[in-house]
Amino acid sequence: RILVLDFGSQYTQLIARRIRGIGVFCEIHPFDVSEETIREFNPRGVILSGGPESVHTDNSPRAPQLIFDLGVPVLGVCYGMQTLAQQLGGQVEGSSIREFGAARVDVIADSLLLNGLRDAPTATSTEGLDVWMSHGDKVTVLPEGFTITASTASCPIAAMEDASRNYYGVQFHPEVTHTAQGLEILQRFVLEICGCEALWTPANIVEDAIAKVRAQVGERKVLLGLSGGVDSSVVAALLHKAIGDQLTCVFVDHGLLRLHEGDQVMRMFAENMGVKVIRVDAEQRFLDLLKGESDPEAKRKIIGRTFIEVFDEESAKLEGIDFLAQGTIYPDVIESAAVKGGKASVIKSHHNVGGLPEDMKMELVEPLRELFKDEVRKLGVELGLPHDMVYRHPFPGPGLGVRILGEVTKEYADILRQADHIFIEELRKAGWYDKTSQAFAVFLPVKSVGVVGDARRYAWVVSLRAVETIDFMTARWAHLPYELLETVSGRIINEIEGISRVVYDVSSKPPATIEWE
Ligand code: XMP
Numbered sequence: 001r002i003l004v005l006d007f008g009s010q011y012t013q014l015i016a017r018r019i020r021g022i023g024v025f026c027e028i029h030p031f032d033v034s035e036e037t038i039r040e041f042n043p044r045g046v047i048l049s050g051g052p053e054s055v056h057t058d059n060s061p062r063a064p065q066l067i068f069d070l071g072v073p074v075l076g077v078c079y080g081m082q083t084l085a086q087q088l089g090g091q092v093e094g095s096s097i098r099e100f101g102a103a104r105v106d107v108i109a110d111s112l113l114l115n116g117l118r119d120a121p122t123a124t125s126t127e128g129l130d131v132w133m134s135h136g137d138k139v140t141v142l143p144e145g146f147t148i149t150a151s152t153a154s155c156p157i158a159a160m161e162d163a164s165r166n167y168y169g170v171q172f173h174p175e176v177t178h179t180a181q182g183l184e185i186l187q188r189f190v191l192e193i194c195g196c197e198a199l200w201t202p203a204n205i206v207e208d209a210i211a212k213v214r215a216q217v218g219e220r221k222v223l224l225g226l227s228g229g230v231d232s233s234v235v236a237a238l239l240h241k242a243i244g245d246q247l248t249c250v251f252v253d254h255g256l257l258r259l260h261e262g263d264q265v266m267r268m269f270a271e272n273m274g275v276k277v278i279r280v281d282a283e284q285r286f287l288d289l290l291k292g293e294s295d296p297e298a299k300r301k302i303i304g305r306t307f308i309e310v311f312d313e314e315s316a317k318l319e320g321i322d323f324l325a326q327g328t329i330y331p332d333v334i335e336s337a338a339v340k341g342g343k344a345s346v347i348k349s350h351h352n353v354g355g356l357p358e359d360m361k362m363e364l365v366e367p368l369r370e371l372f373k374d375e376v377r378k379l380g381v382e383l384g385l386p387h388d389m390v391y392r393h394p395f396p397g398p399g400l401g402v403r404i405l406g407e408v409t410k411e412y413a414d415i416l417r418q419a420d421h422i423f424i425e426e427l428r429k430a431g432w433y434d435k436t437s438q439a440f441a442v443f444l445p446v447k448s449v450g451v452v453g454d455a456r457r458y459a460w461v462v463s464l465r466a467v468e469t470i471d472f473m474t475a476r477w478a479h480l481p482y483e484l485l486e487t488v489s490g491r492i493i494n495e496i497e498g499i500s501r502v503v504y505d506v507s508s509k510p511p512a513t514i515e516w517e
Contacts, residue, residue: 002026002190003043005033007051007061007079013331015049015077015175017372018183023198024190027370028334031061038066045073045194048080050173054137055079055086056094062087073166073193075113078135081169085160088143088167095136102178103133105158111149113161113168113188117181131158131172131179138171166193202382205375206238209367213242217323222365223315224325226251226277227397228265230390231327231368234376237383238367239325240275248276248321250314252307255283256399256413259421268389282310286401287410294406296517303398324362328369329376393438394472402517404443412460415498416443419462422495426488427466427480436478439466441492442505442516450493450500459500464488467514475509 002019006012006028019026029037031048046067053060062083067074076084082092106128107114119130129150139157142148146167150159161168168189174182190196222239226232226249239247249269253262262279269275289302315321368376380390396402403420404412420441427433444461451457464485469475489502505512 001041001043002194002196003038003041003046003067004028005031005046005048005063005067005080007031007049007083008053009050009078011173011175012049013334013372015047015186017374018175018186019047019190020200020372020375022183022187022190023200024196025200025370031063033064035064035066038064038070043070043072044196045075045190046070047189048074048076048084050078050080050134053079054094055082055092056137068167073189074168075189076167076169077175078171078173079137081160081171082135082137082139084167084169085139085141085143085146088146090139090143090146091141092137093140095138098136099133099154100135101133103131103152103155103172104128105131105150105152105155105172107150107159109147109149111159111161112163112193113170113185114149114159117184117188119180129179129181131174131182132176133172135171139169168193202375202378205371205379206241206382209238209379210242213239213365213367216365217243217246219246220322221246221248221318221320222323222325223318223321223362224249225311226265226269228257228261229327229395230373230380230392231329231376233269233385233389234380234383235325235327235367236269236275237273237380237385239365240273241383245276247325248278248318250311251277251279252310252314253279253281253283254286254303254307254310254399254401255281255410256286256303256401256408258395258400259417268386278314280310280314282306283410285310287408290401290408292407296402299401299408299517300398303401307397322362323365325365325367328366330368330370330372333369391434393433393436393440396515400443402515403440404445405516406445411498412443412445415460415496416441416462418496419443419492419499419502422491423464423488426484426491430481430484430487432466432478432480432484435468436466436480437469437472437475438514439464439478441465448501452493452500457497457500459498461501461503462492462499463503463505463516465505465514465516467509469509469514472514473509475514477506477508480504 004016004026016026016028048063086092104125106125138155145162146160148157149161152158155171159170174185226236236249251265266279270277286306289306293299377390400413400416401408423441427439442463442465446461447458448461449458466478466480467475468478485504492499492502
């Protein structure tokens with residue numbers, strides 16, 4: 001296992017995902033994690049992430065001394081390399097000029113980390129690597145015992161190492177795909193230098209998770225809120241495999257789901273897999289409470305609150321339940337730690353985070369707590385869930401409630417469901433579904449005039465939205481082919497009477513958010 005210490009880089013999670021992808025378990029902890037936690041974690045190696053600070057700023061973060069005393073290999077990336085250099089007696093020069101983007105480094109000495117890894121020669125560099133740089137400061141004086149292993153014209157110490165103590169530093173970012181040999185470099189560090197074994201595979205993760213759940217739960221009973229989303233579905237499949245009938249799922253259908261979604265969830269889990277699922281049809285209750293409300297945040301709050309109320313009422317009817325299972329995944333854990341530290345600002349109130357009833361007496365079961373989304377998906381496939389459901393686009397907790405602008409009514413929801421269904425069906429047919437990260441239709445409560453056949457139609461407008469993104473924090477609108485848009489809009493207007501016009505949303509995030517509300 002590898003310890004990744006976070007100095008605040010936007011790429012820190014990427015480091016961890018790459019290491020896990022290699023098949024080695026790792027965890028991210030803040031740079032100032034307690035010595036006790038480090039000892040308990042007992043890492044085979046430590047990676048210091050990049051970060052936005054300068055070692056010259058007062059109180060800028062430092063790596064805990066303990067990691068140098070553990071006798072395990074340490075790799076510093078970008079800021080991680082700078083603080084490593086400075087803490088071991090080298091020097092770092094401040095600079096207000098940032099080097100940002102693709103660069104070529106020459107490997108100039110024997111290096112355990114870089115030996116034999118080369119990219120295609122260029123006119124000026126035969127022994128080089130194509131890498132991604134993003135830094136201002138740079139190391140100018142090596143700490144004792146180190147040699148320079150790679151360099152560029154503007155950054156003479158682009159990589160350094162002290163093979164006898166197993167300390168390594170790279171000024172570039174091996175975790176981003178623009179560094180062509182980046183994965184190889186990380187692989188070399190964790191497998192060869194740290195001597196870890198690649199045992200973190202979906203089959204092992206499942207086995208491990210099942211054993212942990214059984215140990216935690218014993219013969220007692222577990223309740224799970226099943227939403228049909230990837231995370232709760234994987235939890236359901238996993239718990240069913242681990243504890244069978246001791247699991248009961250409650251599926252709250254708030255009436256704001258996609259077309260046929262509720263039936264699909266029941267078919268898959270209750271009928272095919274034999275999971276105990278209680279479906280609560282709460283559509284009317286949600287619609288009644290949403291009546292007359294057009295403010296986006298107020299709508300979210302109503303939906304979130306009501307969801308919890310319905311779930312609580314239903315679970316109160318069950319007897320002898322000791323545990324509540326949740327599909328919390330690793331990024332949620334890291335983010336809520338960040339929120340506690342006051343760093344992240346809340347843009348929208350996401351109702352599935354932090355919505356637990358305060359007087360809850362049940363203990364939590366969170367079998368995905370250590371996993372990234374891509375790992376959860378692989379686990380889903382390993383557990384036998386269909387590929388299409390495991391790789392489905394994300395769907396927000398408030399559902400169509402945030403995709404119907406203004407007041408929500410059943411009429412609008414029904415129209416939107418049909419339009420959305422046509423859009424997704426055509427995206428899949430054209431091979432574009434997997435190329436987009438999220439795609440859906442949005443209902444606009446404005447009427448527009450059209451002519452269908454010989455008749456004038458005065459009906460509603462829908463917007464199509466499709467985006468490409470890695471992390472959902474920034475997103476680019478998808479450049480769908482005109483022919484595809486034409487097919488979709490043609491079908492929507494012809495097949496759905498309530499719609500007279502289709503528009504395509506060409507806004508990227510930021511400044512526009514992915515959802516319209
Ligand atoms: P925005 O609209 O903020 O969305 O750009 C980013 C991602 O988050 C999803 N989203 C939500 N998910 N509850 C959720 O579970 C919510 O209230 C919520 N609001 C937005 C959105 O679908 C996108 O994937």
